[in-house]
Amino acid sequence: MRAAVLACGLWLAVTPALAASSIPEDPLGSVMWETLYPEVFGTAPVVADDRVKVLAPADVENARAMPVAVDATALDGVQEIVIVADLNPFPVVLRYEPLKARPFIATRIKIQQATAVRAAARTRDGVWHMNGRLVDAAGGGCAAPPASYAASDWADHLGEVQARVWPADAAGTARVKLRIRHPQDTGLMAGVPAFFIDALTLTAADGTPVARLSPLEPVSEDPVFTLALDAPVPGSVLTLKGRDNNGGDIAASIPVPVKTAATGTVGVTP
Amino acid sequence: MMRFLSVFTRTTVSAAALTAALAAGTALAAGPTKDDLLGDTKSTGDVLTYGMGYQGQRYSPLKALTPDTVSKLVPVWSFSFGGEKQRGQEAQPLVVDGVMYVTGSYSRLYAVDARTGHKLWQYDHRLPDGIMPCCDVINRGAAVYGDKVYFGTLDARLVALNKDTGKVIWSKKTAEYKDGYSMTAAPLIVDGKIITGNSGGEFGIVGMVEARDAETGELLWQRPTIEGNKGTLGGKESTVTGVVNASWPGDMWKTGGGATWLGGTYDPETNLLYFGTGNPAPWNSHLRPGDNLYTSSTLAIDPNTGEIKWHYQTTPHDGWDFDGVNELVSFDLRMDGKVIKAGAKADRNGFFYVLDRTNGQLINASPFVSKITWAKSIDLKTGRPVYNDDNRPGAPTEGGEGKGKSVFSAPAFLGAKNWMPMAYNPDTELFYVPANEWGMDIWNEPITYKKGAAYLGAGFTIKPLYDDYIGALRAIDPKTGKIAWEYKNPAPLWGGVLTTAGNLVFTGTPEGFLKAFDAKTGKEVWKFQTGSGVVGCPITWEMDGEQYVAVVSGWGGAVPLWGGDVAKLVKDINQGGSLWVFKLPKA
Numbered sequence: 001m002r003a004a005v006l007a008c009g010l011w012l013a014v015t016p017a018l019a020a021s022s023i024p025e026d027p028l029g030s031v032m033w034e035t036l037y038p039e040v041f042g043t044a045p046v047v048a049d050d051r052v053k054v055l056a057p058a059d060v061e062n063a064r065a066m067p068v069a070v071d072a073t074a075l076d077g078v079q080e081i082v083i084v085a086d087l088n089p090f091p092v093v094l095r096y097e098p099l100k101a102r103p104f105i106a107t108r109i110k111i112q113q114a115t116a117v118r119a120a121a122r123t124r125d126g127v128w129h130m131n132g133r134l135v136d137a138a139g140g141g142c143a144a145p146p147a148s149y150a151a152s153d154w155a156d157h158l159g160e161v162q163a164r165v166w167p168a169d170a171a172g173t174a175r176v177k178l179r180i181r182h183p184q185d186t187g188l189m190a191g192v193p194a195f196f197i198d199a200l201t202l203t204a205a206d207g208t209p210v211a212r213l214s215p216l217e218p219v220s221e222d223p224v225f226t227l228a229l230d231a232p233v234p235g236s237v238l239t240l241k242g243r244d245n246n247g248g249d250i251a252a253s254i255p256v257p258v259k260t261a262a263t264g265t266v267g268v269t270p
Numbered sequence: 271m272m273r274f275l276s277v278f279t280r281t282t283v284s285a286a287a288l289t290a291a292l293a294a295g296t297a298l299a300a301g302p303t304k305d306d307l308l309g310d311t312k313s314t315g316d317v318l319t320y321g322m323g324y325q326g327q328r329y330s331p332l333k334a335l336t337p338d339t340v341s342k343l344v345p346v347w348s349f350s351f352g353g354e355k356q357r358g359q360e361a362q363p364l365v366v367d368g369v370m371y372v373t374g375s376y377s378r379l380y381a382v383d384a385r386t387g388h389k390l391w392q393y394d395h396r397l398p399d400g401i402m403p404c405c406d407v408i409n410r411g412a413a414v415y416g417d418k419v420y421f422g423t424l425d426a427r428l429v430a431l432n433k434d435t436g437k438v439i440w441s442k443k444t445a446e447y448k449d450g451y452s453m454t455a456a457p458l459i460v461d462g463k464i465i466t467g468n469s470g471g472e473f474g475i476v477g478m479v480e481a482r483d484a485e486t487g488e489l490l491w492q493r494p495t496i497e498g499n500k501g502t503l504g505g506k507e508s509t510v511t512g513v514v515n516a517s518w519p520g521d522m523w524k525t526g527g528g529a530t531w532l533g534g535t536y537d538p539e540t541n542l543l544y545f546g547t548g549n550p551a552p553w554n555s556h557l558r559p560g561d562n563l564y565t566s567s568t569l570a571i572d573p574n575t576g577e578i579k580w581h582y583q584t585t586p587h588d589g590w591d592f593d594g595v596n597e598l599v600s601f602d603l604r605m606d607g608k609v610i611k612a613g614a615k616a617d618r619n620g621f622f623y624v625l626d627r628t629n630g631q632l633i634n635a636s637p638f639v640s641k642i643t644w645a646k647s648i649d650l651k652t653g654r655p656v657y658n659d660d661n662r663p664g665a666p667t668e669g670g671e672g673k674g675k676s677v678f679s680a681p682a683f684l685g686a687k688n689w690m691p692m693a694y695n696p697d698t699e700l701f702y703v704p705a706n707e708w709g710m711d712i713w714n715e716p717i718t719y720k721k722g723a724a725y726l727g728a729g730f731t732i733k734p735l736y737d738d739y740i741g742a743l744r745a746i747d748p749k750t751g752k753i754a755w756e757y758k759n760p761a762p763l764w765g766g767v768l769t770t771a772g773n774l775v776f777t778g779t780p781e782g783f784l785k786a787f788d789a790k791t792g793k794e795v796w797k798f799q800t801g802s803g804v805v806g807c808p809i810t811w812e813m814d815g816e817q818y819v820a821v822v823s824g825w826g827g828a829v830p831l832w833g834g835d836v837a838k839l840v841k842d843i844n845q846g847g848s849l850w851v852f853k854l855p856k857a
Contacts, residue, residue: 154398191355
């Protein structure tokens with residue numbers, strides 16, 4: 001006890017200068033911000049920016065799969081997008097490098113309790129543009145067993161991919177949607193180790209990587225990702241390659257439709 | 271505000287402390303090279319291979335611990351494998367640059383600071399629900415080479431991880447776990463190749479030895495152990511193993527067993543891999559007249575091509591599950607003024623074999639347990655057993671309806687010696703063999719092969735031979751086959767043996783003790799209660815000028831699952847899962 005008190009005193013003595021000055025304001029007023037800022041952003045500048053749209057429900061109906069979409073297409077030169085659910089046991093949900101794709105991503109994530117859900121997009125100048133919202137939730141999504149464990153054949157379908165590329169819209173953006181069979185265990189369920197997809201890369205027919213994803217524990221079971229590509233060559237084939245944290249391979253070929261007619265637009269219009 | 275400040279403060283300081291710790295710690299080392307692995311027998315500061323050297327002698331040149339000093343040996347730390355998952359802990363730890371790599375039950379791998387017991391990282395393999403390990407959810411150890419550490423999993427995958435971070439670099443499916451395959455042995459790394467056996471001999475699988483590029487995991491060659499099956503080399507079909515139907519009837523060879531579930535040893539002097547092969551499938555030998563090559567054998571294999579250079583079959587036409595998978599330990603046999611490149615194998619069938627390891631010729635074979643019913647002796651001219659024909663369990667009755675004649679046979683199918691590796695001490699010129707004295711009632715039953723189902727065709731129950739002991743640690747003179755000394759243990763011995771230049775022999779007991787014996791006399795000179803049964807392999811190494819000893823503790827393995835009457839004797843042993851490290855107190 002004495003040692004603990006002494007240690008606390010030491011921390012207080014060491015740090016006063018750092019605190020207020022180096023941490024940007026949190027537009028969401030989250031209690032976790034001062035802890036998360038250095039973990040997620042290091043010392044990089046972060047600004048609140050409405051041009052990053054984060055679409056998530058006010059009330060989370062299914063804590064195991066809350067839809068979230070991040071649209072940073074109003075910014076130029078986005079290098080990376082990060083999604084964070086502050087009060088999850090694993091706050092960082094995923095990191096996304098759009099490479100040759102538009103800075104847009106939609107997925108479903110687990111929510112452990114009511115929390116700030118934020119996304120930030122890093123532009124070429126190293127500045128993170130951040131926005132988000134508070135979501136209310138009954139919670140428990142990170143510690144519940146995947147629904148697929150009710151059946152004994154989950155391992156038979158591990159890594160199976162369903163994917164589709166839609167024809168490009170008038171702006172030359174083609175939506176691609178990926179669904180991968182995987183339990184995405186967080187490691188919080190007793191006796192079940194963490195087991196989740198941690199790398200996905202989408203590659204064009206000419207071998208150029210067009211989008212790179214680094215998902216983490218909070219991405220929902222059987223993850224679904226919607227991305228927005230610069231119109232790929234009609235009739236060509238995209239390649240999806242990835243793996244989980246056990247080294248299990250994920251691989252799929254995704255045909256691009258020949259038809260180029262517009263069927264709507266991609267983006268968040270709240 | 272005050273509250274905010276303190277949260278932030280704590281985070282900052284711990285991050286700073288972490289950075290300082292990383293900077294102060296040793297730079298991440300490049301890891302063991304080919305030469306380091308070759309020199310593991312002589313280097314005392316590390317344990318880089320399963321067997322404490324390629325030849326598998328489990329001998330250390332360290333001398334600080336002796337029958338006199340060992341009485342002061344005390345624990346330095348103990349590390350828990352954690353979780354709700356316990357069961358058998360059969361691993362041999364490795365020690366590399368002050369880090370211990372140790373595997374646990376349920377396909378788990380840990381990196382632990384050897385000085386403090388502090389966990390550096392842990393990898394828990396996500397196992398499917400349908401794994402089919404025959405004989406407990408064990409693992410026998412990891413392999414290390416360069417920046418990677420490797421181990422096999424119960425769903426028959428081979429996983430390579432970064433040794434400093436525990437991140438998976440690659441993971442290769444070696445076989446289909448639903449067909450009964452698994453991987454429990456420690457991999458063997460020779461000249462940049464990672465060489466593995468397979469497990470699943472109770473399910474009608476085909477035994478296999480495989481070599482992969484240790485860097486990429488790419489398959490280099492495969493050698494099935496059952497005649498008639500084709501090998502591969504460089505992605506193409508290579509040669510057929512043996513001659514089709516020379517020693518197997520019909521198409522029984524397609525599901526013939528011969529699992530290489532203990533992995534192998536390597537001898538740099540002859541540049542040969544030595545892999546033991548398991549029992550033929552099914553157990554009912556009347557279904558497969560012939561020698562059933564190459565089951566219950568030792569195979570000498572060229573590490574570059576996967577070709578079989580010689581074989582020695584210890585139990586031709588095995589009808590008792592005398593699975594000849596036991597390790598062949600290379601050693602110099604000094605006889606009649608000559609040094610013979612020899613290898614020794616204490617077989618499950620009860621005989622201790624000494625072979626010329628350059629060509630597989632039998633030099634000597636002698637019983638190392640008190641009762642052997644299935645054979646009178648081994649004919650030194652032909653190398654074949656002289657069977658007691660009436661001790662072969664009978665064929666199921668006409669029409670295949672009922673069970674065949676039951677016989678009482680010794681050793682039991684769990685073997686005069688099972689998986690647990692023996693040790694050889696070149697100073698005493700003795701082998702130290704963890705033996706068990708038991709027999710079994712065994713009978714045959716009708717069976718047909720069904721993929722993924724147990725393929726035995728036999729029933730059995732194990733019985734102790736003596737009231738006061740089952741286990742016996744025996745010192746055997748390979749020149750004569752004579753037993754120099756023995757230590758009797760009430761429960762069956764199921765752990766590996768270590769011997770040192772300090773004239774010591776270490777082994778564990780299911781009763782929970784790690785024990786040390788005088789290597790010359792067999793006198794028990796030290797013991798320590800680890801809290802659960804010891805069925806792992808002790809190691810020793812030197813660090814900061816002191817001699818350390820380590821062993822894993824955690825009762826399990828095949829005995830509680832298959833042991834019949836014997837399982838009742840050990841049913842009250844509590845489970846566990848921990849790594850213990852010992853040294854002498856500083857003067």
